Amino acid sequence: MRGRLLENFGLKVTAVIMAIILWFFVISKGQSEISINVPMELKNIPQGLESIKHGVKSVNVSLKGQDRILRNMKPSDVRVHVDLSKAKKGKGIYYINKDDVEIPPTINIIGITPSSVWIVLEETIIKTVPVHAIRAGSPKEGFVVSSVEVLPKELAIEGVRTETGKVKFLRTEPVDISDADKTFTQTVRIDTAGRDIRTDMQEVSVKVVIKKSSKFEIKN
Incomplete structure (x- = not known):
C-alpha cells in the first residue's frame, strides 16, 4: 500500500501544485x-460634546473584488464611520480599521488611508440672549418710528463654548421701513452672522410702531 502511495510521487506532487495554481488562477x-x-462620518459623539476640527474630511479606501462589481461601485456604496463613543473633550487620535468601513458583500478591503485621524471635541453649551431688530430705510416724510418690539425678545442659542460664549445678542435680518406711514408687523429671519451656532427659532416677529412726527402735527 505504501509502495503504491510513493509510486510516481514526484508526478503526484507536481499535479497537486498545478491544481493549486489553477485554483488561484480561476479565483483571481x-x-x-x-x-x-x-x-x-462621526458616530456616537458623547452627549454634551461636538466636533469642531478634524484632520481629514475623507478617507481613501482600497478595495479588491470582481471587476464587474467594482466597475459599478459608487462612493456612496462605501461608508467610513469613526466611533467616538469613548471620546473625551479635547484633541484625540482615533484609529480607522476594517470594522469601521461598510462595503458591499464579496468585496475585500486591502487598504485604508489614513489609518488614524485626529479630532477635536469641545463642550456644548446653551444660553439665552436678547434679539435686536435691524431697520433699513426711513418712514414716509412726516412720520417717525415710535418703537420697535421683537417677539420673542430672547432666544436660546446652542453651540460649542468658544463660539457661543462670544455671542452677546442676536440680530434680525433688516426690516424695511422705507416710506412706512403706519404701524406694521413683519416676520423676519435671525441672522447668525455666519457663526456656528443653533437657535431654538429661525424667525421672530418684529412690530414697528409708526407715528406722525410732532413737527407735522396740525395744531388747532
Whole structure:
C-alpha cells in the first residue's frame, strides 16, 4: 500500500501544485482593485460634546473584488464611520480599521488611508440672549418710528463654548421701513452672522410702531 502511495510521487506532487495554481488562477480571474475617497462620518459623539476640527474630511479606501462589481461601485456604496463613543473633550487620535468601513458583500478591503485621524471635541453649551431688530430705510416724510418690539425678545442659542460664549445678542435680518406711514408687523429671519451656532427659532416677529412726527402735527 505504501509502495503504491510513493509510486510516481514526484508526478503526484507536481499535479497537486498545478491544481493549486489553477485554483488561484480561476479565483483571481476577473479580479481588480480600485481606490475610493469616502467622506468620513462621526458616530456616537458623547452627549454634551461636538466636533469642531478634524484632520481629514475623507478617507481613501482600497478595495479588491470582481471587476464587474467594482466597475459599478459608487462612493456612496462605501461608508467610513469613526466611533467616538469613548471620546473625551479635547484633541484625540482615533484609529480607522476594517470594522469601521461598510462595503458591499464579496468585496475585500486591502487598504485604508489614513489609518488614524485626529479630532477635536469641545463642550456644548446653551444660553439665552436678547434679539435686536435691524431697520433699513426711513418712514414716509412726516412720520417717525415710535418703537420697535421683537417677539420673542430672547432666544436660546446652542453651540460649542468658544463660539457661543462670544455671542452677546442676536440680530434680525433688516426690516424695511422705507416710506412706512403706519404701524406694521413683519416676520423676519435671525441672522447668525455666519457663526456656528443653533437657535431654538429661525424667525421672530418684529412690530414697528409708526407715528406722525410732532413737527407735522396740525395744531388747532
